Amino acid sequence: MEILIFKKVPQKILIIKPSSLGDIVHSLPFLNAIRDRFPKSEIHWVVARGLEGLLEGHPMISKLWIINKDNWKKIKNMKGTVSELKDLFKSLKKEKFDIVVDLQGLLRSGVLAAATGAPVRIGFNEAREGSRIFYTHRVKGGKDIHAVDRYLKIAKFFGCDASDVKFPFPLSFSSQLSAISPQAGSFQLPKEYAVFVPGARWRTKRWPSERFGELASILPVKTLVVGGKSDIDISNRVAAGSKGNAMSVAGMTSIKELVDLMRKAKFVVSNDSGPMHIAAALGVPVFAIFGPTNPLRTGPYGKGHTIIRKELKCSPCYKKTCKDVRCMDIIDVSEVAGIIMQSCKEASKL
Incomplete structure (x- = not known):
């Protein structure tokens, strides 16, 4: 498998995986592998409002970008959505990400990846809704493969050791x-x-x-x-x-x-x-x-x-x-x- 060669350690990495709950869980081994590969890099994550609780306070994540993606689908919110997206695109671009990884693979997430202006934007070759046109690099994920292993294919593209699959959750919380x-x-x-x-x-x-x-x-x-x-x-x-x-x-x-x-x-x-x-x-x-x-x-x-x-x-x-x-x-x-x-x-x- 081809491995991406880095001339310097990336300072900022953005993961785009807003939803769903199960898919975010499946992405945790990818997060773990990336953190091991780049221990000093900032890792940011785009997550949908309502699901941020799974990632809040995570020691491996420097910043969460919480988006109201469900509101974006509603025609009545179009004016507010356009304004919100403009602000989001502007803020993402200011971060000057070195790498963006789109694990969602939809038009909306592909546009977000492109809006960052990052020099390296990675997604799956099988990404839907034409989102693959926004990537600089594409990885073949495959179809009859578990989602966890599919995401780890991108980790391997980074040169990560993905042999030890771990699901790093934040600290335990009270369940009374x-x-x-x-x-x-x-x-x-x-x-x-x-x-x-x-x-x-x-x-x-x-x-x-x-x-x-x-x-x-x-x-x-x-x-x-x-x-x-x-x-x-x-x-x-x-x-x-x-x-x-x-x-x-x-x-x-x-x-x-x-x-x-x-x-x-x-x-x-x-x-x-x-x-x-x-x-x-x-x-x-x-x-x-x-x-x-x-x-x-x-x-x-x-x-x-x-x-x-x-x-x-x-x-x-x-x-x-x-x-x-x-x-x-x-x-x-x-x-x-x-x-x-x-x-x-x-x-x-x-």
């Missing part, structure tokens, strides 16, 4: 639920608990909430159901069907608190989602339920995880809508419970 939200009251964390993640951005990636609830009622361990504000209804249905064995904290935790809850869990049962990737990165055993997406590309990274999936001709399809979502619907509770119980028995965890 009574401090998270008044709704949690005086609730204290169980000594041992599992975490369920019934939500997902796509409807097709969601295993039915009723089955998560039934699963919680079967397993001999207390369960915390997590998610964002948009997952509150789903999570409440899981808790309602658990026969008192699960509690929903969806919408009550910050990203930092979610990381700490995951860190202390015995195991996690999840759809293909951002929190699933947090758990895997922390080394917590994950039982991942997959349907329309490919676990080779977006499954839990590393060892000790279990993929629960049906081999159907139509899967993976990457469709966000489906009339019956058969790939998820034919996965039954007893099958999932059996896999978890057997795995935990072998690991002497239950």
Whole structure:
């Protein structure tokens, strides 16, 4: 593989990876590799508002650039967006970055990379929406490869040693639920608990909430159901069907608190989602339920995880809508419970 030769150590490096939660987690080994390669360089990161909690206070990052990318999509905000982008472009250019790495690979991120005026702008050869025209160097990422390994290909292009994959999270944060939200009251964390993640951005990636609830009622361990504000209804249905064995904290935790809850869990049962990737990165055993997406590309990274999936001709399809979502619907509770119980028995965890 070709390696970029540096005449001098870059003083400033900008990583463009605004979203999503899981993708940012997948980018952490890249950050670790770059920091090891250039220990004295400033590393800046462009992140979407609402996800900055995963990177705030990170000892490897000198500065976060928080962007309101969701507002940019709204026609009614066009005037404000144009003004905001002008200011952002001006500020980025003032930084005089030596290197910009676009891990997002979309038109918007490509334009941001070009706006910096950096002499070296790197992205993937397969980048979408024409964003590759804004790069000075392109790296072949590949398709049937995990996102973590794909990002590390750019690290290798820098001459980084990417053999030791690490997910550097910021420091641990308190996970006392009574401090998270008044709704949690005086609730204290169980000594041992599992975490369920019934939500997902796509409807097709969601295993039915009723089955998560039934699963919680079967397993001999207390369960915390997590998610964002948009997952509150789903999570409440899981808790309602658990026969008192699960509690929903969806919408009550910050990203930092979610990381700490995951860190202390015995195991996690999840759809293909951002929190699933947090758990895997922390080394917590994950039982991942997959349907329309490919676990080779977006499954839990590393060892000790279990993929629960049906081999159907139509899967993976990457469709966000489906009339019956058969790939998820034919996965039954007893099958999932059996896999978890057997795995935990072998690991002497239950």
